[in-house]
Amino acid sequence: IQLNQKNLHNLPDSFVVPKYDRSQLKAGIVHIGVGGFHRSHEACYNDDFLTLSQSTEWGICGMGLREADRKIGDILKQQDYLYTLIVKHPDGRQENRVIGSIVDFVLASDDPAAATDRLADAQTKIVSLTITEGGYHFNPATNAFDFDHPDVQHDLVNPHAPKMIFGFLTEALRKRRAKGLPAFTIQSCDNIQHNGDMTRKMLLAFAEKQDPTLAQWISSSVSFPNAMVDRITPMTTLQDITLLEEAGVQDLWPVTCEPFTQWIIEDHFSDGRPDWESVGAQFVGDVTPYELMKIRLLNAGHSVLGLLGSVHGHATIDGCIADPLFASYVRRFMDVEVTPILAPVDEINLDEYKSTLIERFGNPNIKDNLARICLESSSKLPKFIVPTIMENLEKGGSIKFAALVIAAWCYYSDKGVSKNGVALDIVDDMKAELHSYASKTEQDSLAFLKLDSVFGDLVQSKTFTDEYVAMVRTLYTNRDIAAQMDVLLGESLLLT
Ligand code: NAD
Structure with a gap:
């Protein structure tokens, strides 16, 4: 009919x-x-x-x-x-x-x-x-x-x-x-x-x-x-x-x-x-606090899963959430690195908002491809994740969960393959530039961070670069992003 x-x-x-x-x-x-x-x-x-x-x-x-x-x-x-x-x-x-x-x-x-x-x-x-x-x-x-x-x-x-x-x-x-x-x-x-x-x-x-x-x-x-x-x-x-x-x-x-x-x-x-x-x-x-909440939790959460998941070999957002390590990691990133710097948002319970986000990401009927999520990361991360790192650096907050995402993005932009060697479908206006900076990492661990149109002056922060250099070196040696996620999660849970 x-x-x-x-x-x-x-x-x-x-x-x-x-x-x-x-x-x-x-x-x-x-x-x-x-x-x-x-x-x-x-x-x-x-x-x-x-x-x-x-x-x-x-x-x-x-x-x-x-x-x-x-x-x-x-x-x-x-x-x-x-x-x-x-x-x-x-x-x-x-x-x-x-x-x-x-x-x-x-x-x-x-x-x-x-x-x-x-x-x-x-x-x-x-x-x-x-x-x-x-x-x-x-x-x-x-x-x-x-x-x-x-x-x-x-x-x-x-x-x-x-x-x-x-x-x-x-x-x-x-x-x-x-x-x-x-x-x-x-x-x-x-x-x-x-x-x-x-x-x-x-x-x-x-x-x-x-x-x-x-x-x-x-x-x-x-x-x-x-x-x-x-x-x-x-x-x-x-x-x-x-x-x-x-x-x-x-x-x-x-x-x-x-x-x-x-x-x-x-x-x-x-x-x-x-x-x-x-x-x-x-x-x-004023819609500003709601916009910040969405960008720093939903959009950033998508980028966290998209980049870590791509390097690990996951294909979709719901595939990431079905993996308990990824589900815990993204939630912990939200709890430890984003929530403390968000202003209270009227009539919104942030804990519920985050739980709902994880549930939405996990919807197996909405197959959101990681290639689509990582599309134009060079215009997304400077809005979704870099400001969170900068604010945490100023306030002495945790930056490790986000630092590993930047390390994964470097590996992703340099090698263009998952850890299993499967080619990644990377669409980004800055793809060539990202690759050019990332590909010097083996000679200079900070090379990727020197792309200042994306990272601003993040490379000047010793607190950040100390963490980042250790992460990028480990990743380039063993290509096992999941093992590093596991270590970070373990450390962070011990602290609570
Ligand atoms: P769509 O491709 O289904 O529709 C896009 C519409 O925009 C079409 O009608 C197209 O003709 C029109 N359009 C595109 N460029 C235009 C231009 N230069 N001038 C005039 N019209 C133009 O896409 P969609 O999923 O409907 O998304 C549209 C927008 O909605 C997104 O760009 C985003 O800002 C917003 N949005 C989408 C989602 C989502 O999940 N799809 C969620 C939140 C917000």
């Missing part, structure tokens, strides 16, 4: 379906970038909210800016904008839940003026985004907006036919101001620290150059709440589609995710918002 509105009530009993009148729903939200994550996260919170409130104001109109979004738009349209969210539990259980909160889709590249009209419509109160980190046109080298991109150059001189996000937002806000309408809120849901501040900074840089008076209005009228978002959402596979078919439902693009979900949002909206707190979102004054 095909998934669509007509068939909604003939689906197998095991499918949960929307229990609100979709025909009455107006789209108070336009969401740009209808990828897997939007469909597992905001659209799912909104589906819960519509069920609970029976509101008719807060449906979602999906929008794609790129030709590549045509496929999702066509499929959604064919299915009356319905799709299945397959929630995969650690015990193998699978919930099939049809999400009904998306009610329309606009492919902006087909008709940019129609898209900006839609954004400028009085009905649109929130414009939310998942356009990936690259979509923000931020240049880390200059710490500023990247005006060199051809689409940006195009949009500066073609304000009425934009191609990229900030061209669309600027033109839509120009239309709104002309109509005397309030500004919409721009709600980023991308995995960027202070994602609202980043969106504001990039939009204002662009608008300032195109239309300075409008930029002033944007600066004083548009809200950009920062938010921390979390729900592991792997790419949909053919197997997921087949599984639904076997259950009797044809859905051309379902989404899979874990049961855990979190959305922590700063509460300032220009033109109203749904009561997402009634369905589990958390509104706070």
Whole structure:
């Protein structure tokens, strides 16, 4: 049976379906970038909210800016904008839940003026985004907006036919101001620290150059709440589609995710918002401590397992957690080296948060590949792990668990194989540079740490280098990372 509105009530009993009148729903939200994550996260919170409130104001109109979004738009349209969210539990259980909160889709590249009209419509109160980190046109080298991109150059001189996000937002806000309408809120849901501040900074840089008076209005009228978002959402596979078919439902693009979900949002909206707190979102004054908690525990935990696991020969995150040595090691790293330097986080019990993380990492139905986890480690470790080491050095805290991860990363970058000689799939913009520094380790044990664009002045700390040198020498001699993990764990447990 095909998934669509007509068939909604003939689906197998095991499918949960929307229990609100979709025909009455107006789209108070336009969401740009209808990828897997939007469909597992905001659209799912909104589906819960519509069920609970029976509101008719807060449906979602999906929008794609790129030709590549045509496929999702066509499929959604064919299915009356319905799709299945397959929630995969650690015990193998699978919930099939049809999400009904998306009610329309606009492919902006087909008709940019129609898209900006839609954004400028009085009905649109929130414009939310998942356009990936690259979509923000931020240049880390200059710490500023990247005006060199051809689409940006195009949009500066073609304000009425934009191609990229900030061209669309600027033109839509120009239309709104002309109509005397309030500004919409721009709600980023991308995995960027202070994602609202980043969106504001990039939009204002662009608008300032195109239309300075409008930029002033944007600066004083548009809200950009920062938010921390979390729900592991792997790419949909053919197997997921087949599984639904076997259950009797044809859905051309379902989404899979874990049961855990979190959305922590700063509460300032220009033109109203749904009561997402009634369905589990958390509104706070300042999202910073939540972001730090996530980066230093979840993201860092992923890198710890990813690098140690790759050198040892594990293939996936759940494979690491199934190995008691790795599960204990990552938990001990969190307890001994991260928790002491985290500020208390309101309404969050850190012990429970960490236990939940280990359980999430161990979900055998979410096969997170270590190659994907270690992707672009050169941009991850300086945010996820190096600041933790620096803070512990300042405060006299433990640095050993993290030091072994850096030693493993050196071996990984130098040799490119696991201890069993299996080639590792390394994807990193800095791969050649990492290899060049790491490969001098046998002559100079500190060579890798001299890559200062990644490690800053870590190499200057004798406390750190004394530990690191001993670790790297042992690893290069016996290639047995597990033995070193075991020793560190034993020592640390003796101390408690
Ligand atoms: P996806 O590949 O399924 O979707 C990406 C979407 O972004 C597509 O609609 C694409 O067209 C759009 N996009 C990409 N580049 C763009 C650009 N330059 N301008 C405009 N639109 C652009 O990916 P996803 O899993 O949905 O992840 C999207 C983002 O969500 C991530 O980059 C991350 O910031 C955030 N996120 C993802 C997860 C996860 O587990 N997948 C978890 C937390 C946060």
